[in-house]
Each structure stands twice: as structure tokens, then as C-alpha cells.
Amino acid sequence: MEEREIIARLGSVKDHYQEIGKSIVDPEVIADMKQYVRLTKEYKELEPVVRAYDSYVLLVENLKNSKDMARNEKDEEFREMAKMEVAELEEEKEKQEDAIKVLLIPNDPDDSKNAIMEIRGGTGGDEASIFAGDLFRMYTKYIESKGWKVEIVDTNYGSSGGYKEIIFNVTGDKVYGTLKYEGGVHRVQRVPQTETQGRVHTSAATVIVLPEAEEFDVDVKDSDIRVDSYCSSGPGGQSVNTTYSAIRLTHIPTGIVAQCQDQKSKLKNHEKALSVLRTRIYEMELEKKLAADSKIRKSMVSSGDRSAKIRTYNYSQGRVTDHRINMNLYNLSGFMDGDITEMLEALQVAENAEKLKESVTQ
Structure with missing residues (x-):
């Protein structure tokens, strides 16, 4: 699963999460106990995916900035520091992607x-x-x-x-x-x-x-x-x-x-x-x-x-x-x-x- 696909899939989950967040404070939904319980449960289950999305987007942005610095920084010492940071962030990115793949496995609703x-x-x-x-x-x-x-x-x-x-x-x-x-x-x-x-x-x-x-x-x-x-x-x-x-x-x-x-x-x-x-x-x-x-x-x-x-x-x-x-x-x-x-x-x-x-x- 590529970076763009991960962001797209997690982003759609976050959009759905935010929609549910609006729904569960709607008086009509609150009055329908069956629907309210179902949506509240789904909202809670999506929280880890949304946290993973926010963390991954921030990491991708930091990695991009570090790569730019490693390429364009004129100071050799700063370039070396940026290269070390790129290596660390790429390793962390791989770990997060593995964890995200598991998070995106459809849950048994039970x-x-x-x-x-x-x-x-x-x-x-x-x-x-x-x-x-x-x-x-x-x-x-x-x-x-x-x-x-x-x-x-x-x-x-x-x-x-x-x-x-x-x-x-x-x-x-x-x-x-x-x-x-x-x-x-x-x-x-x-x-x-x-x-x-x-x-x-x-x-x-x-x-x-x-x-x-x-x-x-x-x-x-x-x-x-x-x-x-x-x-x-x-x-x-x-x-x-x-x-x-x-x-x-x-x-x-x-x-x-x-x-x-x-x-x-x-x-x-x-x-x-x-x-x-x-x-x-x-x-x-x-x-x-x-x-x-x-x-x-x-x-x-x-x-x-x-x-x-x-x-x-x-x-x-x-x-x-x-x-x-x-x-x-x-x-x-x-x-x-x-x-x-x-x-x-x-x-x-x-x-x-x-x-x-x-x-x-x-």
C-alpha cells in the first residue's frame, strides 16, 4: 500500500469519523436509542484509526522537510543531521505503515x-x-x-x-x-x-x-x-x-x-x-x-x-x-x-x- 493510498483511505475514515461526531449530538439521533448506541460505538472504534492518520500525515510532512534540507542545505553539518533524521523517519514511517495495515483490516463488529x-x-x-x-x-x-x-x-x-x-x-x-x-x-x-x-x-x-x-x-x-x-x-x-x-x-x-x-x-x-x-x-x-x-x-x-x-x-x-x-x-x-x-x-x-x-x- 503506497503513501498516497494510505492517506486517502485514512482520510476518508477521518471524514466519516467527523460526520459521526456531528450525528451523535443531533437530538433526533439521541432520541433514537438504537441508532445512538450504534453510532457511539462506531465513533469509539474509529478513534485509533484517526489518531494513526494524524500521526502519519505529520510524519510524512516532517520527512518531506528533512529530505528537502538534506538536498538543499549548504551547511554540511546540517545536511548530515538532516540525512540522519531522514533515515530515522523512514524507519518510523515503515513501522507506522505496518501498524496502519492492521488497523485497516475490517473488524468483526462483535x-x-x-x-x-x-x-x-x-x-x-x-x-x-x-x-x-x-x-x-x-x-x-x-x-x-x-x-x-x-x-x-x-x-x-x-x-x-x-x-x-x-x-x-x-x-x-x-x-x-x-x-x-x-x-x-x-x-x-x-x-x-x-x-x-x-x-x-x-x-x-x-x-x-x-x-x-x-x-x-x-x-x-x-x-x-x-x-x-x-x-x-x-x-x-x-x-x-x-x-x-x-x-x-x-x-x-x-x-x-x-x-x-x-x-x-x-x-x-x-x-x-x-x-x-x-x-x-x-x-x-x-x-x-x-x-x-x-x-x-x-x-x-x-x-x-x-x-x-x-x-x-x-x-x-x-x-x-x-x-x-x-x-x-x-x-x-x-x-x-x-x-x-x-x-x-x-x-x-x-x-x-x-x-x-x-x-x-x-
Whole structure:
């Protein structure tokens, strides 16, 4: 991408940014909450591109002046200083251009959203449930390190520990854009706690990461929802309380079900279940729209079969392998303690590289 093209593309983005800035103070736009939320979100997302544009234009101007000085300055000492400055500015220009190419990659509009995560024990029985619990702890540690917040929506405990299924909300800055790479089947190879002969077993757990649907994303009518109340239960099936505070919501037109029993308040359970229901309906509609794109959600898989894996956790070798980018990390204990940033960043870089390739060939 040449200098002129970069300035033109970034300049058009800045023009659009300024137009949005005028719109979001328009009383008519403010009165239309759906439009106001959408425009405010877009305005914020464009800020880094506009900053990059201003910085790049200033750098190009400084580089031009330094080149003129290096060519025309009569004082030899000043000419040498100008030449050194040209070399430094050209190096900085190359760095900025690389960063701008990444900024101009079209964003997934869902990246800035919160996320709803589901972890389910797959192949491997009790050991799969225990591993699902290990994954939940890993994500919780990572989420805490980011200053994000976890809220459990629903749990189905394993008979020997861990979870047959756990659903939880993650709220914070650009949560979905960071965690979306975790969707898929995670495989573990280790000696289970229940193994008496020291044999290594292979088990699996499925992780699903969905962008939390906002109220403005889907229109879910109260008349289309059937509400059922029941008593919450805990590990082993014992009753947590004797009030009917747990909520199960069924979206009648689609048959999609969401439930929540983690809160003591019936109202809180209803709010969380509704958030999950809305997200699942939004995801279903999104999948319909993007069905023609075979690459969408390519890392998302619905089964717990150990063959459909995105990552393997090998305890005997202390190794974590991500099969999508063929990356190995030999820090399994730290990884399981939430130190997953390096892997997530590598996945993001790989995805951006693919998008850059696509943009060049188009």
C-alpha cells in the first residue's frame, strides 16, 4: 500500500469519523436509542484509526522537510543531521505503515462485546468433567488478570468434581475479540486422579464462546417466551434452596432454551437467562447470514469428540499445543494458571496475517 493510498483511505475514515461526531449530538439521533448506541460505538472504534492518520500525515510532512534540507542545505553539518533524521523517519514511517495495515483490516463488529462462555465435559467421563473444571479455573485466572468480571449463569456439576457443563458471562473491554479464539474442542492427555495403574488417558472438553447480544441486536418479545420456575440444585443433586428461584426460558418460535439457577434472586436469574437466550438467538441469526462463508466460526465446534481438537494439553511433557497455528508452549502449569496471553496474541496475529493476505488478493 503506497503513501498516497494510505492517506486517502485514512482520510476518508477521518471524514466519516467527523460526520459521526456531528450525528451523535443531533437530538433526533439521541432520541433514537438504537441508532445512538450504534453510532457511539462506531465513533469509539474509529478513534485509533484517526489518531494513526494524524500521526502519519505529520510524519510524512516532517520527512518531506528533512529530505528537502538534506538536498538543499549548504551547511554540511546540517545536511548530515538532516540525512540522519531522514533515515530515522523512514524507519518510523515503515513501522507506522505496518501498524496502519492492521488497523485497516475490517473488524468483526462483535469483537468489542462482552462474551458468554460455555464449557462442557466431552469424551472421557468423569475425567472430562474434571478437565472442564480446570479450564474454567484457567479462564477465571486470566479474566481476573485482565480486570474483567465473571458471572456464573448455570452449572451442572460432575460426579467426581469439575463440571459436566458451566455457563458464565465475561464482561470487560473487548472481551469477545480476545476470547473468541478459545472456541473449540480442548483435549487433555494425563493420568487421571482415578487411575490406579498410572496410565495416560485422553479426554476432551468443548468450549463455546459467543458474543453477548445486546438489547438492540435482537428483538425478543415477551409473548414468545415461556417461563418455567424450579428449585436450584447443587453438586450431587442436593437442593440449594426450597424456593422456586431458578428460571428456565424457552423461546417458542425457535425452541431455544436458556436457564439460570446461580443467583438467589428469581429476578436476577431471569435477567441472566434472558441474556443467554438473546445471545443464542442472535448467534443463530448471525449463522444464517454468514452461512455462505465457510471460514466463519472455523474454530467453533459443537461436539466433544476428541478428534475435532483445536488444542492439546499434554501433562507428561508439560506442553500445550495449538493445532491451528502449530504453536507449542512448554509452560503448562503457568498456562493452566491463567497465563494464556502469549497464545491468544499469536492466534490474533495469525488471523490478521490471513486477513491481510485476503485484502491483497482482492
